[in-house]
Amino acid sequence: MTQPQDNQNIASLLLEQRRYPPSPDFAAQANAKADLYDGDPDEFWEREGRDRLSWFTPFTKLKEWDPPFAKWYLGGTLNACYNCVDRHVENGLGDKVAYYWEGENPADKITISYADLQRRVVKAANAFKELGVSKGSHVGIYMGMVPELPVTMLALARLGAPFTVVFGGFSPDSLSGRLNDMQCQYVVTQDGSWRRGKVFDLKVNADAAMDSAPSVTTCIVVKRGGNDVVMKDGRDHWWADVVDRQSDDPATCPCEPMDSEAMLFVMYSSGTTGKPKGVVHTTAGYLAGTSTTHHYIFDIKPETVYWCAADIGWITGHSYIVFGPLVNATTSVMYEGTPDYPDKDRWWDIIERYKATVLYCAPTAIRTHMKWGPEYAQRHDLSSLKVLGSVGEPINPEAWVWYRDNIGAGKTPVVDTWWQTENGMILISPLPGVTTLKPGSATKPFPGIEPAVYDNDGNEIPPGQGAGFLVVKKPWPAMLRGLYNDNDRFRDVYWSRFPGVYMAGDGARVDEDGDFWLMGRIDDVMNVSGHRLSTIEIESALVDHPEVAEAAVTARSDAITGQAVVAYVILKGGKDGSPEKAKELRDHVAKVIGPIAKPANIVFTPELPKTRSGKIMRRLLKDVAENRALGDTTTLADASIVDEIAARAKAEA
Numbered sequence: 344m345t346q347p348q349d350n351q352n353i354a355s356l357l358l359e360q361r362r363y364p365p366s367p368d369f370a371a372q373a374n375a376k377a378d379l380y381d382g383d384p385d386e387f388w389e390r391e392g393r394d395r396l397s398w399f400t401p402f403t404k405l406k407e408w409d410p411p412f413a414k415w416y417l418g419g420t421l422n423a424c425y426n427c428v429d430r431h432v433e434n435g436l437g438d439k440v441a442y443y444w445e446g447e448n449p450a451d452k453i454t455i456s457y458a459d460l461q462r463r464v465v466k467a468a469n470a471f472k473e474l475g476v477s478k479g480s481h482v483g484i485y486m487g488m489v490p491e492l493p494v495t496m497l498a499l500a501r502l503g504a505p506f507t508v509v510f511g512g513f514s515p516d517s518l519s520g521r522l523n524d525m526q527c528q529y530v531v532t533q534d535g536s537w538r539r540g541k542v543f544d545l546k547v548n549a550d551a552a553m554d555s556a557p558s559v560t561t562c563i564v565v566k567r568g569g570n571d572v573v574m575k576d577g578r579d580h581w582w583a584d585v586v587d588r589q590s591d592d593p594a595t596c597p598c599e600p601m602d603s604e605a606m607l608f609v610m611y612s613s614g615t616t617g618k619p620k621g622v623v624h625t626t627a628g629y630l631a632g633t634s635t636t637h638h639y640i641f642d643i644k645p646e647t648v649y650w651c652a653a654d655i656g657w658i659t660g661h662s663y664i665v666f667g668p669l670v671n672a673t674t675s676v677m678y679e680g681t682p683d684y685p686d687k688d689r690w691w692d693i694i695e696r697y698k699a700t701v702l703y704c705a706p707t708a709i710r711t712h713m714k715w716g717p718e719y720a721q722r723h724d725l726s727s728l729k730v731l732g733s734v735g736e737p738i739n740p741e742a743w744v745w746y747r748d749n750i751g752a753g754k755t756p757v758v759d760t761w762w763q764t765e766n767g768m769i770l771i772s773p774l775p776g777v778t779t780l781k782p783g784s785a786t787k788p789f790p791g792i793e794p795a796v797y798d799n800d801g802n803e804i805p806p807g808q809g810a811g812f813l814v815v816k817k818p819w820p821a822m823l824r825g826l827y828n829d830n831d832r833f834r835d836v837y838w839s840r841f842p843g844v845y846m847a848g849d850g851a852r853v854d855e856d857g858d859f860w861l862m863g864r865i866d867d868v869m870n871v872s873g874h875r876l877s878t879i880e881i882e883s884a885l886v887d888h889p890e891v892a893e894a895a896v897t898a899r900s901d902a903i904t905g906q907a908v909v910a911y912v913i914l915k916g917g918k919d920g921s922p923e924k925a926k927e928l929r930d931h932v933a934k935v936i937g938p939i940a941k942p943a944n945i946v947f948t949p950e951l952p953k954t955r956s957g958k959i960m961r962r963l964l965k966d967v968a969e970n971r972a973l974g975d976t977t978t979l980a981d982a983s984i985v986d987e988i989a990a991r992a993k994a995e996a
């Protein structure tokens with residue numbers, strides 16, 4: 344096993360002794376009770392799937408498991424949009440707020456009821472239909488956090504057209520790679536999205552991507568930034584031109600009955616090689632898994648005002664801004680902008696104004712707020728908050744306690760939720776009101792989920808006996824059904840190390856109480872600000888620059904972003920680097936992948952540490968990046984090179 348991500352964090356986790364048992368008041372009103380789960384996963388998921396979802400045809404068989412392929416709720420038909428929108432209107436919840444949408448400009452606010460959402464979705468679906476979208480069409484979505492984004496996802500689900508949402512911060516190359524992989528015929532985008540008062544040219548990027556994605560015939564453009572865009576005749580349509588004139592009567596565009604296992608969407612995620620993996624999610628199991636976890640873990644009540652401060656461009660937004668909350672008829676906040684616009688108290692202002700009862704965000708955001716200081720939160724009344732959530736990376740105990748003390752008034756439960764793009768739904772998390780919380784631990788498996796920690800030989804490591812590979816032994820409803828068009832890679836990445844069980848790629852240990860402590864990735868995947876990045880992908884972006892001969896990328900721990908990208912670069916012709924060249928290379932990585940992948944540090948070096956057989960010893964580069972004593976260097980071809988690199992890295996820092 345390679346080194347998990349953050350040694351200091353792990354050291355502090357091992358020493359962590361604080362315990363927070365549930366308060367009797369919270370427990371008395373909690374959705375989750377101690378007897379929620381009696382140990383029979385099939386009974387649990389059968390009940391949740393039947394009761395929580397509305398079926399056009401009821402399922403006849405709970406699951407089929409032919410490792411690594413799972414099917415859930417077999418024989419059933421349903422529609423994701425119907426479950427998220429229409430049935431709530433039919434059940435008298437039309438006036439209930441689905442989203443309080445707030446633009447980055449604090450003056451931009453829209454309250455969208457379930458009836459409004461239905462009207463918007465029906466109009467969009469009618470427009471898409473008119474443009475030729477039908478059951479089985481593939482659609483790429485490249486947007487910011489505007490209401491039209493969930494509307495588009497729901498309208499496509501209504502028609503039975505699978506989509507892939509590409510995070511708005513990704514580059515044209517990243518977008519075209521995904522459009523080509525999925526052979527998308529349609530793209531939905533915006534003119535521009537707002538970020539810290541400036542417009543980011545999404546359409547310009549989409550144009551560049553579509554130039555190298557020949558499958559795309561039609562593009563729909565939402566006006567938001569007001570920036571100039573070029574509209575290509577015959578291909579591009581303004582959203583308002585095609586959507587506004589459509590009927591909003593649901594009878595004009597009924598929800599397509601879909602098989603339980605019909606593909607709902609593909610979400611691309613970084614793996615250990617250069618090419619992102621197309622993680623496939625289907626309909627019934629995904630909806631059952633996301634809505635069940637959402638209900639119990641965030642203690643969702645009819646009066647809850649829930650805010651997940653993620654971006655819909657990532658899996659967290661799909662599962663816990665769009666599908667899970669809407670299935671549960673939840674009122675959510677959706678925010679377009681950054682936490683520091685116009686000032687660093689924007690989040691707390693939003694919570695106060697909407698009286699939000701749940702906040703779900705990433706540790707990197709919590710650490711950023713810690714750095715800014717508690718005074719920003721103190722300006723606002725946050726007493727509405729009842730549950731705080733964390734996701735995306737290990738949360739260090741200090742950040743956990745700061746979050747509870749300063750945002751949660753020292754009393755709200757903090758649920759540290761572990762899961763992945765591939766999982767679709769939260770797999771390990773406390774149940775507020777039931778679980779005794781431990782800062783830094785995601786605590787217990789969710790009902791019906793059976794994770795374990797294996798040693799190198801595939802033996803389960805008993806509680807309290809040390810760390811190993813996190814695996815999941817049984818299938819779960821929202822699990823990925825494969826990698827799009829790449830079942831060999833699917834088998835190889837997740838199922839080959841320990842046959843028949845899912846290997847997550849994380850290190851973990853289980854303590855004497857059966858609580859899970861996550862210890863970061865054990866492969867070449869990094870986690871920067873809760874975003875997954877692949878070392879190889881960034882290396883490929885660097886060597887794509889004409890002056891770069893060789894590059895090796897590793898991660899170091901960072902107080903705010905969790906991990907930060909460090910790149911060691913050899914320039915062609917033995918040239919020396921400069922701060923200007925470093926900036927140029929950073930910008931190049933941003934251009935090829937997206938700004939989130941920019942290296943924090945670039946160290947120019949004449950050589951990389953290699954074994955005699957020519958393999959780069961990343962372990963040593965990581966030691967240098969972490970500024971710690973070097974591990975075994977005896978297999979190096981030239982041992983002096985690491986000292987040289989270490990000296991250069993120090994100079995660069």
Ligand code: PRX
Binds near residue numbers: 734737870873874
């Ligand atoms: O390393 C784990 C980390 O994030 C990875 C999954 O990243 P992604 O697919 O982008 O999904 C992020 C949001 C679900 C995992 O392999 N991770 C996620 N949540 C936690 C975590 N690590 C520790 N604790 C968590 N709560």
